[in-house]
Amino acid sequence: MDEGTAYNNTLPKLLEEQYLKRGEAQVAMRVKDRGIWRSFTWKEYYEKVKFFCLGLVHLGLKRGDKVSILGENKPEWYWADLASLSAGATAVGIFTDCVPSEIKYYLQDSDSTFVIVHDQEQVDKILEIKEELPKIQKLIYWDHKGLWFYDDPIMMGFEEVIALGREYDQSHPGTYEDLVSQVQPEDIAVICYTSGTTGLPKGAMLSHGNIVAMTRSWLEVDGWQSGEQYLSFLPPAWVTEQALGVAGSLISGMEVNFPEDPETVQENIREVGPGVLFYGPRLWESVVSMIQAKITDTSPFRRFLYNSFLPLGYRRAKLLSSKETPGLWPRFLFALAHFFVFRALKDRVGLSNIRCAYTAGSAISPDILRYFQAIGVNIKQLYGGSEQGLVSIHRDGEIKWETSGPAMPGIEIKLSDEGEILIKGPNTFVGYYKKMDAYNNKMTDGWYHTEDFGHLDEDNHLVVIDRMEDLKELKGGRKFSPQFIEIRLRFSPYIKDALVIGSVEHDFVSSIINIDMENVGRWAEKRHIVYTTFTDLSQKPEVIQLIREELKKVNRSVPEHSRVKRFLNLHKEFDADESELTRTRKLRRVFVEDKYGDMIKAIYGDKTEYRIEESIKYRDGRTGRIENVIQVNRVEG
Amino acid sequence: MDNGTSILKVEDVTLSFGGITALNNVSFEVGQKEVFAVIGPNGAGKTSVLNCINGFYRPQKGRLMFRDIDLTRLRPHKIAETGISRTFQNIELYTGLSTLDNLMASRHIHMKRGALAAALHFGPTRKEEIKHRAIVEDVIDLLEMTAIRHKPVGLLPYGLRKRVELGRAICAEPSLLLLDEPMAGMNVEEKEDMARFILDVFELKEIPIVLVEHDMQVVTDIAMKAVVLDFGNKIAEGSPMEVAQDTRVIRAYLGEED
Numbered sequence: 001m002d003e004g005t006a007y008n009n010t011l012p013k014l015l016e017e018q019y020l021k022r023g024e025a026q027v028a029m030r031v032k033d034r035g036i037w038r039s040f041t042w043k044e045y046y047e048k049v050k051f052f053c054l055g056l057v058h059l060g061l062k063r064g065d066k067v068s069i070l071g072e073n074k075p076e077w078y079w080a081d082l083a084s085l086s087a088g089a090t091a092v093g094i095f096t097d098c099v100p101s102e103i104k105y106y107l108q109d110s111d112s113t114f115v116i117v118h119d120q121e122q123v124d125k126i127l128e129i130k131e132e133l134p135k136i137q138k139l140i141y142w143d144h145k146g147l148w149f150y151d152d153p154i155m156m157g158f159e160e161v162i163a164l165g166r167e168y169d170q171s172h173p174g175t176y177e178d179l180v181s182q183v184q185p186e187d188i189a190v191i192c193y194t195s196g197t198t199g200l201p202k203g204a205m206l207s208h209g210n211i212v213a214m215t216r217s218w219l220e221v222d223g224w225q226s227g228e229q230y231l232s233f234l235p236p237a238w239v240t241e242q243a244l245g246v247a248g249s250l251i252s253g254m255e256v257n258f259p260e261d262p263e264t265v266q267e268n269i270r271e272v273g274p275g276v277l278f279y280g281p282r283l284w285e286s287v288v289s290m291i292q293a294k295i296t297d298t299s300p301f302r303r304f305l306y307n308s309f310l311p312l313g314y315r316r317a318k319l320l321s322s323k324e325t326p327g328l329w330p331r332f333l334f335a336l337a338h339f340f341v342f343r344a345l346k347d348r349v350g351l352s353n354i355r356c357a358y359t360a361g362s363a364i365s366p367d368i369l370r371y372f373q374a375i376g377v378n379i380k381q382l383y384g385g386s387e388q389g390l391v392s393i394h395r396d397g398e399i400k401w402e403t404s405g406p407a408m409p410g411i412e413i414k415l416s417d418e419g420e421i422l423i424k425g426p427n428t429f430v431g432y433y434k435k436m437d438a439y440n441n442k443m444t445d446g447w448y449h450t451e452d453f454g455h456l457d458e459d460n461h462l463v464v465i466d467r468m469e470d471l472k473e474l475k476g477g478r479k480f481s482p483q484f485i486e487i488r489l490r491f492s493p494y495i496k497d498a499l500v501i502g503s504v505e506h507d508f509v510s511s512i513i514n515i516d517m518e519n520v521g522r523w524a525e526k527r528h529i530v531y532t533t534f535t536d537l538s539q540k541p542e543v544i545q546l547i548r549e550e551l552k553k554v555n556r557s558v559p560e561h562s563r564v565k566r567f568l569n570l571h572k573e574f575d576a577d578e579s580e581l582t583r584t585r586k587l588r589r590v591f592v593e594d595k596y597g598d599m600i601k602a603i604y605g606d607k608t609e610y611r612i613e614e615s616i617k618y619r620d621g622r623t624g625r626i627e628n629v630i631q632v633n634r635v636e637g
Numbered sequence: 638m639d640n641g642t643s644i645l646k647v648e649d650v651t652l653s654f655g656g657i658t659a660l661n662n663v664s665f666e667v668g669q670k671e672v673f674a675v676i677g678p679n680g681a682g683k684t685s686v687l688n689c690i691n692g693f694y695r696p697q698k699g700r701l702m703f704r705d706i707d708l709t710r711l712r713p714h715k716i717a718e719t720g721i722s723r724t725f726q727n728i729e730l731y732t733g734l735s736t737l738d739n740l741m742a743s744r745h746i747h748m749k750r751g752a753l754a755a756a757l758h759f760g761p762t763r764k765e766e767i768k769h770r771a772i773v774e775d776v777i778d779l780l781e782m783t784a785i786r787h788k789p790v791g792l793l794p795y796g797l798r799k800r801v802e803l804g805r806a807i808c809a810e811p812s813l814l815l816l817d818e819p820m821a822g823m824n825v826e827e828k829e830d831m832a833r834f835i836l837d838v839f840e841l842k843e844i845p846i847v848l849v850e851h852d853m854q855v856v857t858d859i860a861m862k863a864v865v866l867d868f869g870n871k872i873a874e875g876s877p878m879e880v881a882q883d884t885r886v887i888r889a890y891l892g893e894e895d
Contacts, residue, residue, distance in 0.1 A: 034774035035737075035786060145779065148841055263784035 009185035010208040012049075012086040014250040016180060019046035022253065026226065029075050029249070032260035032268055040075060048075075048162065050176045053083035055165030056114060057175070059138055059156075063088030063182065066110045066191070070094040070103065070126075071118030073232045073258050076142040076158055078246055080116040081236070085189055085208070086180050092191045092203070093237025096122065104129045107136065110191055110203055110433060115139050116158075120146035127152060185209035191433050192239045192386035203433035204386040206239065213426035214389045215247040217409040221393055222356045224276055226253030229353070231274040233265055233283075239386045240360065244278055266290075269350030277357045281364035284379070287349055288371055292493070294348070306345075309337035313374030320373065321399050334376075342375045351377050358382055365491035366401030366557075373399060381405060383464050388448050389427025392462040402557075403461035413462060414447070419479075420468055421454050422447040453481070475507050480562030482589070485509070488557060492550040493519045497574050497581075499592055500564065501600055508565040510603045512596065513547055514574050520546070535628055538569040544633050551635050565635055566603050571612065571628045599630070608632050640861060641669030644845055645690070645813060650699035652685055652869075659685045660696065661869040667813075667862075672839055672846045674860035674877065676853070678889055681866040683849040684726065687815045690847070691723050692716040703813065718746055722811035724802045726818040726849075732791030736782055736801050737773065739790055743808040744769040773808050779841070780804050780834050796827040800834065807838055814838070816848045820855055828852075832859050853881055853890075865889070 018028070019042045028045040030037050040048070061067070067084040069091055071077050084091045092110045094103060096118065103125055107115065113135055115126055123141050130136060130152075141147060142158035169176065189211055191203040224230070230249065234241040249256045254276060259268040269277075279287075295306050316334045319326045326334070346352045357372065357379040364381070372379040380394035383404035391413065394405035407413050411425035428448045431439040442449045453471055454464040465471075466481035473479055482500035489498040489511070497514040515538050524531055524543065531537040547569060555563040574580040580592050593600065602610035610630045617623050645667040652660040659682045667673045675683045688694040690701060692713035701708040706719050722743075730739050748755075748769065754762045777786060780800055785793060790801055799819060806814055819835065820828045836859055839846055850856050856863055857877040865873040865880050867889040873880045880886050 034771065034778060035783075036774075146837060261781075261783045267784070267787070 009212050010085070010180075010183045010187070011189060011211065011247060011250060012082060012180045012183055014212070014247070015046055015049060015082055015086075018042050018250060018253060022226070026253070027255050029078065029256040029258065030272075031075050031258040032264070032271075035260075037257075037271070045075075045079070048079045049082045049086060051162045051165030051169060052079050052158070053086040053165065053179065054168040054172075054176055055161035055163070056083060056089075057087055057179070058164050058168045059114075059161070061087050061089055061114060065089040065114070066092050066112040067114045067116060068092040068094055068107055068110060068112040069116045069236070070096060070098075070122050071116070071142070071236075072096055072262060073234075073236055073241075073245075074118065074142065075258060076116075076118075077236045078256070080140075080142075080158075081190075081242075081246060084114075085183065086176065088179060088183050088187060090188045090191055090205075092193075093235070093242075094193075095235055095237050098125075100125045100128045104132060105200065106193055106203075107133055109200075111135060113137050117141050119143040123147060123150070123155065130154060183208065185212070188430065190239070190242055192237065192242075194386050202435050202438055204239075204429045205431055205433050206242070206386070206389075206429050210389060210427055210429060211239075211242055211247050212251070213410065214243045214408075215251055217411070217427075218243065218390060218393065219248070219252055220409050221395060222276075224248060224252040224254045224356070228252075228254040228275040228355070229257055229272050230254050230276040231257050231259070231265075231269055231272050233259060234278050234280070239389070240278065240382075240384065243390060244276075244358075248276075266350070270347070271350075273350060273353040275353050275355040277351075277354060279357070279359055281359055281368070284359055284364065284368050284372070287351075288368055291345065291349065305341050309341045310374065312337045313342065313376065314370065317370055317373035320397060321401070323398055338376060345375055346377065354378060356380065360384060360404075365487050367488075367491045369399070369401045383462055384427075385450065387429045387442070388423045388450055389425070389429065391421075391423055391425075391427070398459070398461075400457075400459070400461055403457060403463050405462065406460050407462065413456065415455060416449070418468070419453050419455060421450045421452045421462070421464065423450060424448070453479075472502055473504050474502050474509070474561065475504055478561045480509060480559070482509075485511070485554060485558055485562065485564065486587070488554045489513070489550070492553075494523065494546055494550060497587060499574075499587055499589065501593065501603070502562075506604055509562050510566040510600075511551070511564045512592075512599070512603075513567055513569050515543065515547065515569055517573070534573065535571040538571055539629070539631055544569060544631060548633060548635055555635065563635075566632060567635065568599070568603060568610065568630050568632050571630055603632055605632075640671045641845075643667065644669045644704060645847070646700075646702040647686070647690070648700045648702070650686075650689055650696045650701065652682075652689060652694055652696045658869050659694075660689070660866075662699070663864075663866065663869070663871050664699075665864045665871070665874060667845055667847055669845055670843070671862055672835070672848060672860045674856040674863040675847065675849045675866065676851060676856055676863055676880075677866035678851065680868070681889075682869045683851075683866060684817055685869075686866070687723060687817055687847070687849055690716075690815060691721055717809070720810075720812035721815065722806040722809040722813075723815035724799075724806050724817055724819060726821055728795075728798050728802050730790045730798060730802055730805065733789060735787050735789055736785050736793075736804070737777070737787060739801055740773045740776060740805055740808045741769065743805045744773065746809060772810070776804050776807050779807075779837060796823050796830075799823065799827075799831065803831075803834060803838075807842065807844075811844060814844045814846045816846060818849055818851070820850065820852060828855060835859055853877070857881060 022042040024041045024043045026042055027039045028042045030039040067089050069077060069080050081091045092112060094106050115136055117123055126139050138156055139154045140156050140158055140161055144157055185208045187208055188205045189208045190206050193201040193203050195201055232245045245256055257272045259265045295303055312333050316326055354377050357377055360382040369379055381404045383392045384390035390408055391411055392405045392407050414422050416422055424447050451468045452464050453466050453468045457463055466483050470483060471479045471481055485500045486498045489495050494516050495513055496516040499512040502509040517534055520543055529540055529542055551564050581587060599610055610632055613625055613627045615623050615625050643666040647665050650660050650663045675686050677683050689696050692711055703719055708716055750762045750765055777783060785797060820831050860877050863877045863880050864871055865886050872885045873883040
């Protein structure tokens with residue numbers, strides 16, 4: 001591959017190159033539709049992009065315009081993206097679960113003139129807000145189901161636009177090639193909105209050069225091959241899918257596979273058998289719990305096999321992570337384990353052919369990574385973001401569960417005095433759209449301030465702990481990250497949620513635990529522990545001891561000062577209906593700490609019991625009062 | 638509103654079982670562009686109407702005309718061949734087969750090849766199967782059943798089985814669709830989904846629908862016209878809003894005031 005020439009540095013040119021090189025001979029992408037995998041060659045990919053681009057141009061799209069795209073992972077997303085880029089426009093990805101008011105903000109803030117959406121659901125959202133969006137010229141949709149009788153003149157079908165483009169190409173031959181040659185590496189390719197912990201979301205602008213640089217250094221590490229299968233399931237509005245899916249396939253020629261529906265991914269992944277896969281942490285967690293649930297249900301003999309071979313897997317994973325080459329005997333044992341258990345297990349969850357599996361975000365428990373490495377799935381952790389691009393990644397054979405790996409090629413990482421991670425490199429974004437002040441605030445001498453707290457370990461692996469602002473301070477100024485501990489606690493099958501507490505008034509860290517009723521209940525039944533309700537179960541001395549052991553385990557993996565010294569098992573579950581959790585099951589820390597203020601005082605007091613009287617509201621509107629006694633427990637060591 | 642030419646005529650139908658009169662001189666017409674609801678309290682004879690239309694019951698008196706075919710003396714499988722397809726209140730599916738196979742089974746009346754050709758499965762037979770599969774896949778897409786395509790129907794939750802049943806009825810490419818309480822036993826969300834699917838089917842496939850239902854809310858949401866039965870007698874007919882305000886209908890539903 002000819003690296004780094006200016007000619008290569010825009011995505012439309014990369015597409016043109018692949019088209020000239022592979023044309024009809026090779027498949028570029030595949031989508032399951034109507035129960036059948038339909039493939040598109042590089043020629044078809046190129047032509048869809050070309051004609052859709054010309055269609056947009058015919059409808060009035062100009063260089064520098066913004067095109068918002070709102071849909072699930074489908075070939076049309078990629079085509080719309082590249083078509084916009086070919087015309088010199090910028091693509092703005094919007095998440096499909098956004099509500100109309102959020103979409104309105106993104107469309108207004110980005111000055112979008114075209115919106116390209118998936119289906120009726122998204123069309124309805126746009127039609128609801130279209131009066132307030134005078135800049136929008138066309139609303140283009142690719143799945144016409146349910147839209148047969150819509151007659152808003154702003155709407156147009158995807159194929160209609162392609163047909164327009166085809167005509168336009170006949171009357172204006174060579175236009176597309178001209179447009180592509182005008183696109184420069186410095187042009188803004190995508191705007192990714194960051195959720196932003198404070199204030200409104202900001203649009204991070206990434207140039208073609210940013211994305212190509214990011215993908216090149218990633219490719220340098222993992223060398224995806226043409227013909228290798230990639231399953232596209234990351235939200236395309238996210239910079240990582242832009243780098244791995246869109247640019248990754250354009251540069252390496254790997255084949256992109258789109259699932260039929262978000263609900264069918266588990267089925268589709270088995271059919272594809274991808275070699276390259278990127279799941280968010282939650283999805284990996286759900287794969288593990290799916291396996292665990294199936295193991296519980298399987299025959300005793302199979303369960304026995306699984307339980308006897310899993311430790312072997314763990315042993316091998318440990319050897320590999322410490323850069324040691326396992327000897328002949330462990331290798332033989334692992335081959336046995338693979339043959340009898342892991343091979344079938346991986347096949348069931350579609351991970352048989354995985355060469356590189358990825359996850360990102362500090363929010364994954366190291367135990368999840370360790371588990372996948374144990375069954376022979378090469379899972380790696382990355383660190384990155386819309387602004388900083390991709391920063392670090394695990395290299396094969398040097399995987400440390402607690403870290404996000406060493407820096408990507410070409411990226412510099414340093415730490416500020418407060419422990420904030422600073423980044424410099426060609427990946428780093430060009431600025432926030434229309435908010436350059438915010439950009440300047442975050443850059444000093446070319447170093448980007450990530451607002452993430454972390455450190456580099458002895459092997460120069462990056463360890464990301466938490467957002468700077470989410471760190472808490474204990475008496476005496478020692479900092480700790482509640483979230484860091486909570487994530488590790490949540491990996492325990494017996495703990496569903498945990499709130500880790502500590503502030504400048506306190507000497508030590510403590511925790512409120514929400515036990516996992518199902519698993520703890522099953523555990524109790526096996527030991528003939530009789531219980532009635534959730535409250536009763538949570539306060540059983542045996543259960544308290546069980547949770548204490550889990551806390552001790554987690555305590556071993558965190559710095560001395562941030563170990564949980566006291567805890568109590570909450571008498572009820574954290575509940576979204578009571579605003580204790582968000583709808584996505586994230587703990588609403590401030591609210592919960594406030595609600596249980598007295599309880600927290602009791603934890604730090606010297607009593608061993610806490611009485612809680614609560615008013616409860618029945619469904620029919622009556623209210624009642626219940627008194628519960630909760631044990632305050634200590635953890636030694 | 639133009640409800641199109643009349644496609645189904647029920648004329649003075651009387652059906653009795655021994656001394657019980659299930660239907661007494663019931664008449665109504667269903668238009669080509671109509672979602673037509675048959676409503677009434679329990680035991681009013683709603684399902685009996687559907688059973689007469691598709692030939693499970695034979696009325697003692699009266700006539701049922703579908704286009705220009707007299708259904709009154711036809712056997713159920715012959716009626717199915719005229720293009721009338723239905724769902725059942727208590728779900729009648731092959732529970733051991735997958736969703737896909739259940740839907741393929743309903744294509745049976747359109748399959749022309751014999752058993753031997755099907756067993757050999759090459760050439761035209763294969764082509765035929767591909768054609769039928771494409772039709773079935775369109776329905777799977779329309780009713781959002783991709784995730785349950787290969788799941789045995791017996792393992793599906795109730796709401797989804799109802800959906801599979803609707804799918805099976807549509808796969809037969811009917812020219813008249815009879816739905817027997819498609820929303821019975823569903824929660825609000827499932828009802829909303831089902832209502833949307835029924836309207837989608839009606840709009841896209843342009844199939845007239847006769848719907849038996851006792852939930853007035855559902856009827857006012859999706860039907861254009863309704864007939865109300867009480868103890869086998871037709872007591873009202875008109876738009877759902879009209880019949881909902883009819884005093885006789887309110888009396889039948891809520892009981893008589895002393």
